[in-house]
Amino acid sequence: MVEHEDRLSRVFSALADPTRRDMVARLAAGDATVSELAAPYDVSLQAVSKHLKVLEEAGLVSRSRDAQRRPVHLDAEVFDLMTKWIERYRQQAEERYQRLDALLDRLQGRAGTDSNDNTDEQSKGAAG
Amino acid sequence: MVEHEDRLSRVFSALADPTRRDMVARLAAGDATVSELAAPYDVSLQAVSKHLKVLEEAGLVSRSRDAQRRPVHLDAEVFDLMTKWIERYRQQAEERYQRLDALLDRLQGRAGTDSNDNTDEQSKGAAG
DNA sequence: GCTTTACTCAACCGCATGGTTGAACACGAG
DNA sequence: CTCGTGTTCAACCATGCGGTTGAGTAAAGC
CATH class of the missing domain: 1.10.10.10 (Winged helix-like DNA-binding domain superfamily/Winged helix DNA-binding domain)
Structure with a gap:
């Protein structure tokens, strides 16, 4: 349609x-x-x-x-178009997930988290 | 079906x-x-x-x-599946393109050409 | 317990898609 | 020009999909 x-x-x-x-x-x-x-x-x-x-x-x-x-x-050009679209939202979603994970850490007073085995090295500095 | x-x-x-x-x-x-x-x-x-x-x-x-x-x-997990599939064939296709480019260099006797030249628009050199 | 809110299921409709077969087109070889 | 090869076009059919409306379900509120 x-x-x-x-x-x-x-x-x-x-x-x-x-x-x-x-x-x-x-x-x-x-x-x-x-x-x-x-x-x-x-x-x-x-x-x-x-x-x-x-x-x-x-x-x-x-x-x-x-x-x-x-x-x-x-x-091969068009692949870039897809990759860009995908990566954009994938990263957003993963960042959100990590923020949520960090929040849960704070709420539960957990000290050592072993549940995140992500390969990207981005710092979640939202500790405020 | x-x-x-x-x-x-x-x-x-x-x-x-x-x-x-x-x-x-x-x-x-x-x-x-x-x-x-x-x-x-x-x-x-x-x-x-x-x-x-x-x-x-x-x-x-x-x-x-x-x-x-x-x-x-x-x-976000599923995005990885797509990205992997896409990247796999995108890289293959790009490598092929670069090999072709290198071959054309050799055939034409071009010297000092950086194979990393990625312009977003490529002219189709239908040289036969 | 009935209503309201939030959402899903079911039936239906029109169109796009993937498949088929048969004909047509494009080009090289005789 | 005719033939053969490679590919596309055209018509058709069955199924799937995105949309609709109407009914049904789940949970909160009066």
């Missing part, structure tokens, strides 16, 4: 399909033609062509021309 | 909807009830409830109980 007007929706939507994710995974190793990509799956070539169209419109791949073949190339 | 059996598909699919992404964004700032979440959108409360169910089944949020209210909490 929403016709996927924004870029991020198209990218997430494209990657929501396991077949398309597998294609992306294989394309990360190198360019491939439609037939080559279609080989492992037991769907028709037309279905694969459709999948590629979705990936292309999401900006994940680009297609050139080589005689009759249409080599598909993975375009 | 595929019923989204795998986790990653559910997560990507859940985040493919702009309304749900907006909810996640707002939940990153703090927990909220269904009504609070529904307020900004001009859809019914039931629609928002459905969205939350999708987010919950994707493992992105969890819901507890506070009297009649159902506070929604953002669960």
Whole structure:
């Protein structure tokens, strides 16, 4: 209904399909033609062509021309878009979690917390 | 048909909807009830409830109980799953690109080119 | 105990999506 | 020009999804 007007929706939507994710995974190793990509799956070539169209419109791949073949190339730029979006909210959520954890420490008068095994080294200086 | 059996598909699919992404964004700032979440959108409360169910089944949020209210909490763990998947193939694709760039350097006899050149726009040198 | 508040479940609708098959297009080779 | 290969387009079908409304459930309040 929403016709996927924004870029991020198209990218997430494209990657929501396991077949398309597998294609992306294989394309990360190198360019491939439609037939080559279609080989492992037991769907028709037309279905694969459709999948590629979705990936292309999401900006994940680009297609050139080589005689009759249409080599598909993975375009890594869009991944940054996703990563940025994800990291942004992941960090916020984790910071919130740590603040909550610190608050619980104070409320319970705990001395040594062993429950946080986070790998990031950010200081929670909200001890006020 | 595929019923989204795998986790990653559910997560990507859940985040493919702009309304749900907006909810996640707002939940990153703090927990909220269904009504609070529904307020900004001009859809019914039931629609928002459905969205939350999708987010919950994707493992992105969890819901507890506070009297009649159902506070929604953002669960940051799943983001790691996505980030790992994305980064894996993004890096592969970028490495390939850099190798190609290095190869072009050698072919063209370019000297002293830093392979770390990441301009955001790359011209497609269709040199045959 | 009935009402109010907060929310979910159920049934339904319209459209998008993933799949199919058959035809058409693009290009290289005879 | 014709043929073969590689790929896309078009029509169609089944299912899923986001939306709706109406009913049902859970807990607080009078």
